[in-house]
Amino acid sequence: xxxxxxxxxxxxxxxxxxxxxxxxxxxxxxxxxxxxxxxxxxxxxxxxxxxxxxxxxxxxxxxxxxxxxxxxxxxxxxxxxxxxxxxxxxxxxxxxxxxxxxxxxxxxxxxxxxxxxxxxxxxxxxxxxxxxxxxxxxxxxxxxxxxxxxxxxxxxxxxxxxxxxxxxxxxxxxxxxxxxxxxxxxxxxxxxxxxxxxxxxxxxxxxxxxxxxxxxxxxxxxxxxxxxxxxxxxxxxxxxxxxxxxxxxx
Amino acid sequence: xxxxxxxxxxxxxxxxxxxxxxxxxxxxxxxxxxxxxxxxxxxxxxxxxxxxxxxxxxxxxxxxxxxxxxxxxxxxxxxxxxxxxxxxxxxxxxxxxxxxxxxxxxxxxxxxxxxxxxxxxxxxxxxxxxxxxxxxxxxxxxxxxxxxxxxxxxxxxxxxxxxxxxxxxxxxxxxxxxxxxxxxxxxxxxxxxxxxxxxxxxxxxxxxxxxxxxxxxxxxxxxxxxxxxxxxxxxxxxxxxxxxxxxxxx
Numbered sequence: 358x359x360x361x362x363x364x365x366x367x368x369x370x371x372x373x374x375x376x377x378x379x380x381x382x383x384x385x386x387x388x389x390x391x392x393x394x395x396x397x398x399x400x401x402x403x404x405x406x407x408x409x410x411x412x413x414x415x416x417x418x419x420x421x422x423x424x425x426x427x428x429x430x431x432x433x434x435x436x437x438x439x440x441x442x443x444x445x446x447x448x449x450x451x452x453x454x455x456x457x458x459x460x461x462x463x464x465x466x467x468x469x470x471x472x473x474x475x476x477x478x479x480x481x482x483x484x485x486x487x488x489x490x491x492x493x494x495x496x497x498x499x500x501x502x503x504x505x506x507x508x509x510x511x512x513x514x515x516x517x518x519x520x521x522x523x524x525x526x527x528x529x530x531x532x533x534x535x536x537x538x539x540x541x542x543x544x545x546x547x548x549x550x551x552x553x554x555x556x557x558x559x560x561x562x563x564x565x566x567x568x569x570x571x572x573x574x575x576x577x578x579x580x581x582x583x584x585x586x587x588x589x590x591x592x593x594x595x596x597x598x599x600x601x602x603x604x605x606x607x
Numbered sequence: 608x609x610x611x612x613x614x615x616x617x618x619x620x621x622x623x624x625x626x627x628x629x630x631x632x633x634x635x636x637x638x639x640x641x642x643x644x645x646x647x648x649x650x651x652x653x654x655x656x657x658x659x660x661x662x663x664x665x666x667x668x669x670x671x672x673x674x675x676x677x678x679x680x681x682x683x684x685x686x687x688x689x690x691x692x693x694x695x696x697x698x699x700x701x702x703x704x705x706x707x708x709x710x711x712x713x714x715x716x717x718x719x720x721x722x723x724x725x726x727x728x729x730x731x732x733x734x735x736x737x738x739x740x741x742x743x744x745x746x747x748x749x750x751x752x753x754x755x756x757x758x759x760x761x762x763x764x765x766x767x768x769x770x771x772x773x774x775x776x777x778x779x780x781x782x783x784x785x786x787x788x789x790x791x792x793x794x795x796x797x798x799x800x801x802x803x804x805x806x807x808x809x810x811x812x813x814x815x816x817x818x819x820x821x822x823x824x825x826x827x828x829x830x831x832x833x834x835x836x837x838x839x840x841x842x843x844x845x846x847x848x849x850x851x852x853x854x855x856x857x
Contacts (some may be wrong), residue, residue, distance in 0.1 A: 543856035582856040606793035606832040
């Protein structure tokens with residue numbers, strides 16, 4: 358399965374620089390020549406075929422796009438994560454985008470390392486690049502909507518998930534908690550056509566104050582099993598189990 | 608949750624060098640002093656408490672161990688993976704160890720990149736270091752048994768899984784296949800007390816020759832959903848879903 362090449366809408370009128378990694382991918386990895394076509398997509402738009410019209414003397418590419426297909430539907434799961442280390446953040450964003458999540462919220466938490474909130478990834482394009490990398494690998498043009506909140510309190514107060522819930526269906530509200538769980542994610546009953554919201558704390562988990570807040574808002578505190586998992590592993594594991602529970606994996 | 612510090616049995620009689628990363632972890636990250644204790648374990652042995660007896664002038668540590676607890680049980684899942692890129696291999700080994708898998712088999716596959724099989728990680732200690740990293744984070748002393756096979760044919764012929772199956776219970780045999788699946792992992796019925804075997808191909812999947820081989824041996828070819836996932840993401844996702852199906856997550 359070959360990755361697709363994604364373009365921002367504003368890039369369509371310009372040649373692709375020889376230093377662009379997509380140029381390298383097309384010419385050096387896929388060995389494409391002038392006149393060859395490739396799978397392509399328009400970010401937040403459709404899927405289709407690209408065509409290399411000309412390879413210019415300076416190594417840049419003039420290309421055209423023929424967009425004729427809708428991208429795969431988003432998975433109706435929103436995940437909020439306590440700010441992880443920047444290197445982990447990149448991988449988590451890439452993986453959540455690869456899984457096709459609707460939205461990713463980053464938030465400060467009581468036990469999270471304060472300095473992680475100052476990451477420049479959200480402003481310098483690093484976060485968006487990680488989301489695009491995940492989408493490319495899933496042959497998708499859509500990206501999860503990325504937001505940040507100073508605290509769990511602010512996130513809960515915003516109730517962003519209500520704006521994306523399916524009408525008439527209450528979203529499944531789950532907080533991952535391996536320290537003081539009320540049950541296990543593995544034990545929740547499957548329910549198709551639901552949207553879901555997952556909150557994952559920082560590496561050190563939730564404070565008791567945060568547990569009370571989550572409980573008040575109707576979140577179930579559920580464990581991912583008896584073993585302590587790395588933050589990145591726990592994020593993928595919890596997301597995939599919930600995607601299965603809401604019937605979006607079959 | 609603080610990681611444990613793991614020791615090889617042969618290290619117990621010797622001081623821990625100041626250059627050892629565990630020394631750095633104990634003194635610089637955990638700020639331990641002489642007389643302090645820490646969570647410790649003996650690789651492939653028990654769990655307990657370590658004690659820093661002396662910090663010597665050269666920065667090395669004399670320590671003692673008091674082992675009195677059995678480690679968590681292994682998860683009865685064996686995973687065979689087509690050799691991935693070395694950087695991916697390290698992460699996959701760390702994650703599979705973090706999840707507590709029984710065994711990890713690396714194998715050549717028809718569509719896998721041949722050069723990946725020549726990885727030095729299996730001989731230079733890199734693979735073992737990745738397995739230890741995953742175990743430390745799960746507060747476990749056990750490691751998955753790591754083996755390598757030249758091809759899927761050799762792996763199937765060896766039938767390593769029969770040696771670890773529970774008596775009287777046929778293992779669940781699954782091959783991840785998003786290209787020509789017969790069904791979805793999400794749809795298999797839960798069955799407690801079973802062991803499971805998962806085969807994951809290379810990035811490009813299986814050849815039709817390999818599909819026939821897997822079918823002959825009784826493997827079900829199941830998809831992980833409609834989206835193409837990165838090899839590492841697919842490995843964790845498939846493993847966690849199967850661990851849930853065999854009732855080891857609750």
